[in-house]
Amino acid sequence: MTADAEPVHRLAGLLRANGDTLVRRWVDTAVEELRGRSTGQELERDFREFYTALTPVVEETARGGAADLGELKSLLEEYSRTRVKQGFTPSETAVSVFSLKRVVFELTESDDDPKLFREVLAFSSLLDGLGLFTFEIYARAREEIINEQSEQLLELTTPVVKIWEGVLAVPLVGTLDSARTQVVMEKLLEALIETGSDQAIIDITGVLAVDTQVAQHLLKTVVAARLMGAECVVSGIRPQIAQTIVALGIEFGDIVTKASLADALRHALRREGVDVVRQAGRTG
Amino acid sequence: MERVPILKIGGILLVSIQVDLHDQSVLALQEDLAEKISATGAHGVVIDISAVDIVDSFIGRMFATIASLSRLFDADTVVVGMRPAVAITLVELGLTLDGVRTALDLERGMEILRGLGVGTGATFDARDA
Incomplete structure (x- = not known):
């Protein structure tokens, strides 16, 4: 200084x-x-x-x-x-x-x-x-x-739950972006191996919007699961989302889609060879 | 160079990949497998890749090649035990392996082949005798 x-x-x-x-x-x-x-x-x-x-x-x-x-x-x-x-x-x-x-x-x-x-x-x-x-x-x-x-x-918003022996469900809620879909994809595939499940249901009832990128990610998840030997069903597509999907020209190909989670579960169970029958005289 | 062993169980050939695959060993495996199928007359091929952590496009294409190769000998191919990371890689590479059957583990893979009637033929299964 x-x-x-x-x-x-x-x-x-x-x-x-x-x-x-x-x-x-x-x-x-x-x-x-x-x-x-x-x-x-x-x-x-x-x-x-x-x-x-x-x-x-x-x-x-x-x-x-x-x-x-x-x-x-x-x-x-x-x-x-x-x-x-x-x-x-x-x-x-x-x-x-x-x-x-x-x-x-x-x-x-x-x-x-x-x-x-x-x-x-x-x-x-x-x-x-x-x-x-x-x-x-x-x-x-x-x-x-x-x-x-x-x-x-x-982590919190993407649970993978087992809803039947050999059937996993992923209820998606909120906004899907690439990062989240990536996490879902990884968690689902890991869970398939862990639980030895060969059926998975991706339920998008709680998803507010789907764009081409999100759809692309969903399709990738389904194909990746298929490569590992598991089948995925996409359920809970809301009317507006169905409109968008058609308008955007997104092809789901041979991927099974169902209106509700219940339909998807029934579909998965049928593929597992399980039949659910209501017993006579025991309604309600 | 390590060669991947090919085991015969009934009418099914089991290829269990336990080593890191190099391009050379992939080519050798394809050759060996073609010879083995033609020699044994097997009708099913199971490729167990549960120990494979890393794949590239060449190895990814190997599955499709083996599948079309076996089909020429009227044999079905099932790839079993693919790790999530491998599946994601293949999808990102755009290899969807159409025409290749997949299963979560060896047991289910064998079940699929049995469901297709493989390994129940007169020459292979005692139950038919």
Whole structure:
């Protein structure tokens, strides 16, 4: 920074000398900003750790070298992540970093040494960078949570159930997209092997719309199952969907389609050689 | 090069693929099988691929080739035990194996052939004797 390193980095010296006071003031400011959502004790522990890692970085920067921000960043990362889990907003997290700036300004404002002023300026931009870093971590942590949840949702919404010895059913509900149909395809094929079933019913009663791509995926699933030695029936095609399928010119070829799940089950049972008969005199 | 063994059970030839298939071994298998069918007069071929994890288009075409080859000798082909990943790959490759019968496992494959009357012929089955 400065060519002559004579008055040895006053800011770094001040930070070292006034460590305890600064941290206490910093904690007070932050507690005020967070309106009591964090106790001073917690913050003091975190801040002290952060402060200890910060001082050598400030010294190094003042000396003109490239400081290693690794430790600071990992501390901040941990701090931000716990904040995300506790439901703090990103601003609240970043403000606790920025409030150190105010504390340091208060300490140095009475001094009019231009060198010190320049050091404080550099220090402030360092803190700005770190504050932004907490934002980044916050966003990343949120994204991880969202990804996890959408994966869980994918798993939840595609059950494969065994409805008879050797007959599986996949009731599809909601909107079908390529990713979901892919999951359905894989789960169904795995389940065929696991349960040793050679009949499967794909019920699309709960599906709101079918486009060419989804139909393509359904057809692929049926063909893949056939390659493995199992037969698939598609059931529950709603009138509107039937209209779309015909309008789009999608050919189901020799794939069996049935109006309802009940029809499909009856069809599958017949192929299994099972006959369901109502016993006389025991209606209802 | 490892050769895939071909076993004869009654009137059925069982090809159980337990090794990684290379193009050479695929060609060798087709040759061996043709010779074996013609020598034994078998009427059914079961290809067990439950140990095969990876296929390419060449191996995919092998099933169709073997099926048409056996048909020339009046033998039916059943491919059994295909893994889901393999099935998906074949579909993505556009190989739907029309004309090849499939079954979930060896037992069902044999049942299919029996249902077609294979292995019940006078020369093969004691029940007919």
